[in-house]
Amino acid sequence: MDRFWGLLTPAEHEVLGATGAERDYPPGSVICAEGEITRHVLVVRRGLLRVTATTANGYEKVLAIRGSGDIVGERSAVDGLPRSATVCALNAVRALVLSAPTFVALCQRYPRISWAVLTVVITRQRDTDRQRTQISGTATQRVAAVLIDVALRRGIADQGAVSLSQEELAGIAGTSRESLVRVLRSLRERGIISTGRRKIEIHQVSRLHDLTN
Numbered sequence: 001m002d003r004f005w006g007l008l009t010p011a012e013h014e015v016l017g018a019t020g021a022e023r024d025y026p027p028g029s030v031i032c033a034e035g036e037i038t039r040h041v042l043v044v045r046r047g048l049l050r051v052t053a054t055t056a057n058g059y060e061k062v063l064a065i066r067g068s069g070d071i072v073g074e075r076s077a078v079d080g081l082p083r084s085a086t087v088c089a090l091n092a093v094r095a096l097v098l099s100a101p102t103f104v105a106l107c108q109r110y111p112r113i114s115w116a117v118l119t120v121v122i123t124r125q126r127d128t129d130r131q132r133t134q135i136s137g138t139a140t141q142r143v144a145a146v147l148i149d150v151a152l153r154r155g156i157a158d159q160g161a162v163s164l165s166q167e168e169l170a171g172i173a174g175t176s177r178e179s180l181v182r183v184l185r186s187l188r189e190r191g192i193i194s195t196g197r198r199k200i201e202i203h204q205v206s207r208l209h210d211l212t213n
Contacts, residue, residue: 003069007116039100047093062171
């Protein structure tokens with residue numbers, strides 16, 4: 001599935017570029033905070049963003065990792081409600097920033113842009129629904145499902161590396177750090193993955209699929 005930017009034509013890229021402004025964010029900077037009332041929209045051009053939210057018991061849960069081509073903040077721009085999550089730069093990020101009024105006007109004027117936004121929203125909702133069904137699975141099933149999802153988003157067919165820390169992976173999979181360590185050890189021993197600093201090398205995505213059943 002293409003990301004927002006990939007769903008648009010070169011002409012639409014030019015329109016967005018002409019109406020927005022590119023901005024650089026250093027690693028660790030907070031793009032927007034949960035509960036804050038801001039309505040700008042970002043299209044990631046380079047780098048990775050971590051999206052988190054606070055649970056009822058005060059735990060910070062990682063909801064997603066957004067990368068090049070992804071759109072961020074579109075919901076608050078449309079409904080005007082406070083931010084539902086905190087977005088931080090994992091590394092050096094460059095993003096195209098658009099104000100809410102500009103973003104809304106573009107969607108109204110260019111049907112393909114609004115269709116791309118709708119496609120992204122529906123895809124993310126399906127991802128959320130799928131993650132909810134995975135919560136009842138074992139830690140191994142949940143971790144394998146997350147790795148498959150991230151691999152597909154990075155265009156990895158069966159082998160390749162994904163940039164993801166153990167903290168982020170545990171948060172997305174909804175498991176404890178201790179359980180995650182055990183799962184990763186098992187996956188390494190089976191030759192399915194190898195791990196490094198903020199990196200997981202997937203050797204066989206197909207074998208991860210087997211673990212989700």
